[in-house]
Amino acid sequence: MSRILKRMIAALAVLCALYFMPFVTSGTTDDTGKNWNVPFGASFVQRTDSSAVFRSFRSAYALGKDAENAVHSYEETGCYGRTYYYDEVQDVSIYAHTEENGLPSTLTYHFENGNICAGWSLDDEIAWPFGNPLASIKGLTKEKALEEGWLVIEDGVCPNVPVYNDFSRMVKQGVFCYLRTVIYEQGVCRMIDIQLLENGHFRVIRCDGTAAEEKDYIRLSDSEQADGSKPVYVYEENSALAEPDLLFTVK
Numbered sequence: 001m002s003r004i005l006k007r008m009i010a011a012l013a014v015l016c017a018l019y020f021m022p023f024v025t026s027g028t029t030d031d032t033g034k035n036w037n038v039p040f041g042a043s044f045v046q047r048t049d050s051s052a053v054f055r056s057f058r059s060a061y062a063l064g065k066d067a068e069n070a071v072h073s074y075e076e077t078g079c080y081g082r083t084y085y086y087d088e089v090q091d092v093s094i095y096a097h098t099e100e101n102g103l104p105s106t107l108t109y110h111f112e113n114g115n116i117c118a119g120w121s122l123d124d125e126i127a128w129p130f131g132n133p134l135a136s137i138k139g140l141t142k143e144k145a146l147e148e149g150w151l152v153i154e155d156g157v158c159p160n161v162p163v164y165n166d167f168s169r170m171v172k173q174g175v176f177c178y179l180r181t182v183i184y185e186q187g188v189c190r191m192i193d194i195q196l197l198e199n200g201h202f203r204v205i206r207c208d209g210t211a212a213e214e215k216d217y218i219r220l221s222d223s224e225q226a227d228g229s230k231p232v233y234v235y236e237e238n239s240a241l242a243e244p245d246l247l248f249t250v251k
Contacts, residue, residue, distance in 0.1 A: 025070040028054065034089055037073045039066030042107055049199075052090075054107045060099035063107045067097045071109070079117035082214070086115050093117065113199050130180045130193070133207035137182075137191050145182040153248055154184040164230070164250045168222055171196055181248055192247055194220070194234075202234055204247065217245070227251070 027035045030044045030052070042054040042063065056063055071094050074085035084093040092111040100106045130136065130150065145152050151163045158164070163179075170177040181192045193205040202217045217234035221244070224230050229251035233244035 025066055025073065036087070036090065036109075037070040039063050039070060039107065045106070049113070050111065052092075052109045052111070054109075055104040056107065057104050060101040060105045060107075063105055064097070064099045067099070067107055067109075071097060077115075077117035084112075084116055086117070087111075088115075091115070112197075112201075128193075129178045133180075133191050133193060133205055133212045134209075136180075137189060137207055137209050140182060140189055140191075142182070142184060148180075151179060151181040151250075152184070153181065153250070155186070156249070156251070158250050161250055164222075164232075167194075168230075171220060174200075183248060194247070204234060218242075222250070 026040045028038050028044050038054050041058050042056040045053040045055050071085040074087045077084045084095050086093050093116040094109050094111045096110040098108045167179040177196050179194045183190050191207040195203040202220050206213045218238045219235040222230045222232045229249050231249045232247045235242040
């Protein structure tokens, strides 16, 4: 085998290793000159209100493995049932990253602006304004829920509609607020919490008594219908084509 061929094979092996194998993390600057910790060889593409996109000629697999190390270089915090990595330079709390293969491949950091967990307490009474849903739902009667001032819906009928109207009014005014809704259907109780966050998103926690599921949405709507009822929808995307997710109906 000629020396040139050997060198070509060695060079090809190095390129393959760089493309497929996890390597090291490094820094890259965005269009404002601020630094991001990213996989080696990744460069900044764009930033939105909730994500930052980078590109690289390495594989999505390698980017994903190195991104794990990159985000762990930030301050790890946890709150609202989610792990965040707070980047003080960018002032964002990264909670996920996704990768797509291509030429080039792309890496996306998903984040919420600011230090989301600032002021978070492990005390449930502080962390959850109305108490931890899983603890609060145990043995909860309609009378107790009404006494607490929570919105109650029993078999489709709401006896304290003004509670929702107050929440809806605060949402429209941009006031950070929290609504707990307790729903009884054929004697079975479930709970839905809605929190308007500082970034304008809505955090929804659904609890059936055995588990609590948390998800963030971009938009909430509650237009009154001809019969006077108000279906409460949330949306993952802020577009006319976004699929609505019905939380409950107030009537």
